[in-house]
Amino acid sequence: MTFKETKLAGVFEIEITPIVDERGFFARSWCREEFIRRGLNGTLSQSSISFNPQRGTFRGMHWQAAPFAEAKLVRCTQGSICDVALDLRTGSPTFKDWTAVTLSALNRRMLYIPEGCAHGFLTLQNDTEVFYQISELYNPQSGRGVRWNDPAFGIQLPESVTVISKRDSSYTDFV
Numbered sequence: 214m215t216f217k218e219t220k221l222a223g224v225f226e227i228e229i230t231p232i233v234d235e236r237g238f239f240a241r242s243w244c245r246e247e248f249i250r251r252g253l254n255g256t257l258s259q260s261s262i263s264f265n266p267q268r269g270t271f272r273g274m275h276w277q278a279a280p281f282a283e284a285k286l287v288r289c290t291q292g293s294i295c296d297v298a299l300d301l302r303t304g305s306p307t308f309k310d311w312t313a314v315t316l317s318a319l320n321r322r323m324l325y326i327p328e329g330c331a332h333g334f335l336t337l338q339n340d341t342e343v344f345y346q347i348s349e350l351y352n353p354q355s356g357r358g359v360r361w362n363d364p365a366f367g368i369q370l371p372e373s374v375t376v377i378s379k380r381d382s383s384y385t386d387f388v
Contacts, residue, residue, distance in 0.1 A: 214241060216251060216325075219312040222305060223327040224298045225253070226314050227286075242288065242323065243346065253325060254284035256348040263343040265292075265336045269375030273333015274299050274359045274368075282328035283349035292341030293317035294334040295371050297361070302329035309387075311368050316343075333361055333381075335370050360384045 215228045231238035249255040263272060274297065277283045287296055299311045315337070316322050326332045334343060358381065361368050365387040 214244065214247060216247075219298070219314070221298055221300045221307045221310060221312050221330065223253070224300075224312060224330060225251075225325040227323040227325060229321050240321075243286070248325075254327065254348045256284075257346050258350050259345075259347045261345045261347065262290075263345070265341045265343070265376075266339060267376050268336050268339045268341075269373060270336040270341075271333065271361060271370075271374040271377045271381065273297065273381065274331035274361050275333065276301065276329070276331045276357050277349060277352060277355040278357050279355075281349050281352040281355035283347050284328050285326045285332055285348070286323055286346040287316065287326065287332065287334070288321070288323040288344050289316040289318055290342045290344045291318050292336060292338035293319070294336055294341060294343060296324045296334045297332070297368060297370075298324065298326045299331040299333075299359070299366060299368070300329070301331055301359075305329070309366055311366055313368075313370075331357075331359055335372060335374060337372065358384050359387050363387050
């Protein structure tokens with residue numbers, strides 16, 4: 214795997230390293246030791262799938278507060294997404310900054326989002342499926358969110374949002 218740090222400290226775009234032969238290829242998409250060696254959370258407590266039938270669907274921006282803060286490794290297994298990480302770590306030099314990468318079934322890239330960063334994505338194709346590996350169990354009482362279009366962040370998406378939950382569109386302004 215190849216780890217490329219984004220402009221947000223601790224947020225990495227990860228590419229697989231395929232070993233190709235006449236059958237196709239084989240590649241690792243997770244190695245606890247490689248993550249730990251880079252100072253990243255190597256714990257996996259839960260995996261989840263999000264299926265989104267309509268292009269323009271936005272999910273996010275979500276995170277879990279301490280003591281249930283979670284790191285996520287996100288990949289798109291069908292279709293494509295604009296995947297967004299937002300730094301909400303108050304002591305971070307990139308506090309309130311964001312980064313976005315295109316993840317798709319074709320490019321097989323992943324995005325690692327550490328604890329303290331919010332995560333969301335916009336589907337760029339119909340019938341898009343997103344696979345999450347998460348370091349902490351889901352805890353509804355620790356769930357938090359901010360609006361993707363909150364002026365405090367200035368997140369720019371490549372396409373319009375046409376489907377979003379009432380919850381995700383009604384978070385109050387970030388203070």
